[in-house]
Amino acid sequence: MFRWNKNLTLDIDRIDNQHQEIFKSLSKLHDTLNCPNRKNNMNTIWASYENMKDCIILHFLFEERMIFKNSNIDFEKHKNEHQLLVNFIEGMDLDNSFLNRMHLLNQIQFIGNWFCKHIELYDEKFVH
Numbered sequence: 001m002f003r004w005n006k007n008l009t010l011d012i013d014r015i016d017n018q019h020q021e022i023f024k025s026l027s028k029l030h031d032t033l034n035c036p037n038r039k040n041n042m043n044t045i046w047a048s049y050e051n052m053k054d055c056i057i058l059h060f061l062f063e064e065r066m067i068f069k070n071s072n073i074d075f076e077k078h079k080n081e082h083q084l085l086v087n088f089i090e091g092m093d094l095d096n097s098f099l100n101r102m103h104l105l106n107q108i109q110f111i112g113n114w115f116c117k118h119i120e121l122y123d124e125k126f127v128h
């Protein structure tokens with residue numbers, strides 16, 4: 001469901017690859033939650049969630065090191081945007097994932113949309 005599209009490319013390989021990995025990890029978590037026929041136990045759901053969270057946090061740390069070195073970019077503002085998303089992810093209630101599946105799917109969609117906007121509004125500044 002989260003397709004990489006070329007408009008999101010920054011032409012910085014490591015960043016582009018990390019963004020693609022994030023979209024893949026979101027799709028994987030979405031599929032895990034969205035497939036009632038598959039025997040997804042809590043361990044599988046947690047593993048997909050942790051993988052998605054790790055991809056995102058490691059990417060933010062990598063990017064923040066780049067921003068810090070580039071004085072043209074507003075470091076605090078960009079870093080604060082990252083932190084708000086990490087707070088959102090950490091607030092997701094996976095323990096009740098069978099009861100609030102739709103809510104979680106909406107939250108995953110929100111994260112995907114957040115990245116599309118964030119890349120366009122913030123990460124693009126790496127190349128301009």
Ligand SMILES: [Fe+2]
Nearest residue numbers: 019063119123
């Ligand atoms: Fe990014």
Ligand SMILES: [Fe+2]
Nearest residue numbers: 063118122123
């Ligand atoms: Fe960013």
